[in-house]
Amino acid sequence: MSETIKYEGSIIRVVSKLSPSGKELEVATRPPGTRIIIHNLVENKILLTHEIRLDIGEDYRLPGGKVRDTNNEWDIISKDSNLNDFIIEAGAKESREECGYELNNPVIFTTSTSGGPTVKWDLYYIVATDFADLGHQELEVDEQITTKWYSVDEVKEMCLTVKLQEGRSVAALLQYLHSIGKI
Numbered sequence: 001m002s003e004t005i006k007y008e009g010s011i012i013r014v015v016s017k018l019s020p021s022g023k024e025l026e027v028a029t030r031p032p033g034t035r036i037i038i039h040n041l042v043e044n045k046i047l048l049t050h051e052i053r054l055d056i057g058e059d060y061r062l063p064g065g066k067v068r069d070t071n072n073e074w075d076i077i078s079k080d081s082n083l084n085d086f087i088i089e090a091g092a093k094e095s096r097e098e099c100g101y102e103l104n105n106p107v108i109f110t111t112s113t114s115g116g117p118t119v120k121w122d123l124y125y126i127v128a129t130d131f132a133d134l135g136h137q138e139l140e141v142d143e144q145i146t147t148k149w150y151s152v153d154e155v156k157e158m159c160l161t162v163k164l165q166e167g168r169s170v171a172a173l174l175q176y177l178h179s180i181g182k183i
Helices: 071-078 084-099 152-160 167-179
Strands: 002-008 013-018 024-029 033-040 045-053 057-061 064-066 101-103 107-112 123-128 131-133 145-151
Touching: 033 084, 033 101, 033 167, 045 084, 045 152, 064 084, 084 101, 084 107, 084 123, 084 145, 101 123, 107 167, 123 167, 145 152, 152 167
Parallel strands: 033 123
Antiparallel strands: 002 013, 013 024, 033 045, 033 064, 045 057, 045 145, 101 131, 107 123
16 A cells, blocks of 8 residues: 655644555554553552643543654654563653652553554553652643552542543553452
8 A cells, every 4th residue: 555644743644545446545643652550569559640731621540651752753663673662661751750650660561552444543551560759750841740549449430430531541440450350
């Protein structure tokens, strides 16, 4: 299939692809993101962020961000045969910045691919059960983020009552809790 870039912004790229029959398909892509499930096994609590976001207002979520900032960077990285290092590195960076926690031995738990053939935006979910409190966040200028530990039961309730708004993260959290026998 031949393809042509129709639009390229700092994050979103729209590519036109021609199928063998000549039909044009437009596909929007953005760099993949990470979300981190930081689980304190001793207290059985999970760390969530509370953000005030310009796009949606108040939001509770898993900490995380982009693997890299632009599609061009991701194109270069994705040619590498082992993406896991980049994904883990990005998750660890987001944890330090948004939460003030250094992750030790984080692992990729699951990947959520975007639904449908016309938009591509993958989220990689990382689990960390070993971490160190750095005592401070390193927020970007426009970020308004606080963190709080929630019991597993509180997290389940937040998932089921849509207090956590990112549906893919709700699914990943419930899958994680099921995998460790908490559901």
